[in-house]
Amino acid sequence: MDEKLAVTVCVPVKNEEKNLARCLEAIGSAFMQVVVIDSGSEDATCSIAREHGAEVVHFEWDGKFPKKRNWCLRNYVFQTDWVLFLDADEIISPAFIAEITSVVKQDRVVGCWLNYSNWFMGCELKHGDKFRKLAFFKRSAGEYERFPEDAWTHLDMEVHEHPVLEGPLGEVQSLIEHKDYRGLKHYIGKHNEYSDWEMRRYLWLEEADLSEWEGLNSRQQFKYKHLKEWWFAPFYFFVTYVAKFGFLDGVIGWRFASMKYRYFSDIRFKILEAKS
Structure with a gap:
C-alpha cells in the first residue's frame, strides 16, 4: 500500500x-x-x-x-x-x-x-x-x-x-x-483477576441506579442479572459446547468450555463469599 x-x-x-x-x-x-x-x-x-x-x-x-x-x-x-x-x-x-x-x-x-x-x-x-x-x-x-x-x-x-x-x-x-503464546498458567492467572473484577461489578450494579443497567447491552444485562445463579456456569457450558457445536473442536473444545465453566463458577463463589 x-x-x-x-x-x-x-x-x-x-x-x-x-x-x-x-x-x-x-x-x-x-x-x-x-x-x-x-x-x-x-x-x-x-x-x-x-x-x-x-x-x-x-x-x-x-x-x-x-x-x-x-x-x-x-x-x-x-x-x-x-x-x-x-x-x-x-x-x-x-x-x-x-x-x-x-x-x-x-x-x-x-x-x-x-x-x-x-x-x-x-x-x-x-x-x-x-x-x-x-x-x-x-x-x-x-x-x-x-x-x-x-x-x-x-x-x-x-x-x-x-x-x-x-x-x-x-x-x-x-x-x-x-493467539496468546504465554501459556495456560498466564491464562488462568488473568482470568482469576477478571473474575474478581466481574464479582465487584456485579455487586456495584446491585446498588446502582436503573440508568446504569439501561446502559448495558442485552448480553451484559442477561449476564449480570444471573451471574449469582447456580445454573449460569453450566448454562454457558451447554451453550458454547453443545448449542454452538464446541464439541466439534474435540478435546480442546471440551477443555475450553470447561475452563469457561470454571471461570463463571469462580465469579459466583466470589459473589457468595462477599455477601456472606
Whole structure:
C-alpha cells in the first residue's frame, strides 16, 4: 500500500515479549500511526516495539480514572480520528486491512464490531461462542465506559468495558487471529483477576441506579442479572459446547468450555463469599 491508512493502531502492553513481534509484523507499514502503550514492562517489550517502528508511550496508572485505553484516547497526540485497538496477542490480515480501508473511505459508521478466531492450548477453536469486540472506532464518537471502581480494582486497562459511541455501528467480517503464546498458567492467572473484577461489578450494579443497567447491552444485562445463579456456569457450558457445536473442536473444545465453566463458577463463589 503506497498511501498509509488514516488509522492509528494502539497496542496496550505489559510484558508482552512473547506476543508483540507477531502483532507488529502483521500491522506492517499500512497505517499512519502505530503506538504501543506500555505500563512498566520488565522484559524486552519496549525494544521489540521500537525495532518494529512503533512509537512507545509510557503509562503509569494512579489507581483512578482513566485507565490505559481511555488515557491514550485523552492524552496521546493523534493524527487520525479513526483508532484501532489491538492486544499484543492479536494478529490482523491483509484482508482485514482491506476491509477497514473500505470502512474509512465510505465513512458511513462511527465504529465497527470486530470478529476473532480464538486459539486455546495451541489449537484454533472453530466452533463455540465466538469472540467479538468493539475495538475500531472514531475518537470523536466516544470512549470506553467508566465505572466507579477506584477502590476495588488493580487492573490498569479496560478489559470488560466497551466503548460508548454516538452514531451507527458496522461490523468487520475478516477475522483477527487471537493467539496468546504465554501459556495456560498466564491464562488462568488473568482470568482469576477478571473474575474478581466481574464479582465487584456485579455487586456495584446491585446498588446502582436503573440508568446504569439501561446502559448495558442485552448480553451484559442477561449476564449480570444471573451471574449469582447456580445454573449460569453450566448454562454457558451447554451453550458454547453443545448449542454452538464446541464439541466439534474435540478435546480442546471440551477443555475450553470447561475452563469457561470454571471461570463463571469462580465469579459466583466470589459473589457468595462477599455477601456472606
